[in-house]
Amino acid sequence: xxxxxxxxxxxxxxxxxxxxxxxxxxxxxxxxxxxxxxxxxxxxxxxxxxxxxxxxxxxxxxxxxxxxxxxxxxxxxxxxxxxxxxxxxxxxxxxxxxxxxxxxxxxxxxxxxxxxxxxxxxxxxxxxxxxxxxxxxxxxxxxxxxxxxxxx
Amino acid sequence: xxxxxxxxxxxxxxxxxxxxxxxxxxxxxxxxxxxxxxxxxxxxxxxxxxxxxxxxxxxxxxxxxxxxxxxxxxxxxxxxxxxxxxxxxxxxxxxxxxxxxxxxxxxxxxxxxxxxxxxxxxx
Numbered sequence: 001x002x003x004x005x006x007x008x009x010x011x012x013x014x015x016x017x018x019x020x021x022x023x024x025x026x027x028x029x030x031x032x033x034x035x036x037x038x039x040x041x042x043x044x045x046x047x048x049x050x051x052x053x054x055x056x057x058x059x060x061x062x063x064x065x066x067x068x069x070x071x072x073x074x075x076x077x078x079x080x081x082x083x084x085x086x087x088x089x090x091x092x093x094x095x096x097x098x099x100x101x102x103x104x105x106x107x108x109x110x111x112x113x114x115x116x117x118x119x120x121x122x123x124x125x126x127x128x129x130x131x132x133x134x135x136x137x138x139x140x141x142x143x144x145x146x147x148x149x150x151x152x
Numbered sequence: 153x154x155x156x157x158x159x160x161x162x163x164x165x166x167x168x169x170x171x172x173x174x175x176x177x178x179x180x181x182x183x184x185x186x187x188x189x190x191x192x193x194x195x196x197x198x199x200x201x202x203x204x205x206x207x208x209x210x211x212x213x214x215x216x217x218x219x220x221x222x223x224x225x226x227x228x229x230x231x232x233x234x235x236x237x238x239x240x241x242x243x244x245x246x247x248x249x250x251x252x253x254x255x256x257x258x259x260x261x262x263x264x265x266x267x268x269x270x271x272x273x274x275x
Contacts, residue, residue: 061218078272083272089218090197091262097186097225098186101183101186105179108175109176116246116248120251127258
C-alpha cells in the first residue's frame with residue numbers, strides 16, 4: 001500500500017508540475033506588470049513540485065522498484081524497463097535541473113516584456129512540459145509492463 | 153562644459169559595461185552550469201553503463217548508482233553555478249544565446265541517452 005502511495009504521489013506532483021509549467025508558459029506569453037507576481041510564484045511552484053516528484057520517485061525507485069523490474073524483465077515487455085525506465089530515470093535529471101533553473105530565469109531575467117528574456121523562459125517551460133509528458137507516457141508503459149509481466 | 157563631458161564619459165562607460173555581458177551574473181552562471189551538467193549527465197550514463205568498475209564505485213558510494221549519479225549532478229550544478237557566477241565569463245552573452253545553448257544541451261543529452269538504450273527497444 002505504501003508502495004502504491006509513493007508511486008501515486010510521484011505521478012501527482014509530476015503532473016501538477018507540468019500543469020504549472022503550462023500555466024507559466026501562458027502567463028509569460030502575456031507577461032506584464034500585472035501578472036509578474038504570478039509568474040514568479042508559478043516558477044517557484046514548478047521547481048518545488050518537480051523536486052518533490054523527483055525525491056518521492058527516487059525513493060520509490062531505489063526502495064521498491066527492484067521487485068517490479070524483475071517482473072517486467074520476465075514478462076513479454078522487457079523493453080518497458082530496458083528502454084523506457086532506463087531513459088526515464090536519466091532524462092529526469094535534465095528536467096530536474098531545468099526546473100531548478102526556472103526561478104532563476106524568471107527572477108534574474110527582467111524585464112520579461114523583452115522578447116529575448118521572454119523566449120528564454122518560454123523555452124525552459126516548453127522543455128519541462130515536453131520532457132514531463134514523456135515521463136508520464138513512459139511511466140504508463142512501465143506500469144503496463146508490470147501488468148503484462150504478472151499475467152505471465 | 154566640463155561637467156557635461158564627465159557625464160558623457162560616464163554614460164559611455166556604463167554602456168560599455170552593459171554590452172560586455174547583458175545578463176545577470178547568476179542567470180549566466182547557473183545557465184552555463186545547466187548546459188555543462190546536462191551534457192555531463194549523458195556522459196556519466198554512458199561511462200557507468202560501459203564500465204563495470206565505475207558502476208560498482210557508484211553503487212558503493214551511496215547504495216545505488218542512480219542516487220550517486222543524481223547527487224553528483226546536483227553537486228556539480230551548484231558548484232559550477234557559483235563558480236561561473238563569481239568569475240566573470242568574458243564573452244558577450246544574452247538571453248537568446250543562453251536559450252540556444254540550453255536547448256542544444258538538452259537535445260544532445262536526450263539524444264545520447266535515447267540512442268544508448270535504443271538497441272534494447274529494437275531487440
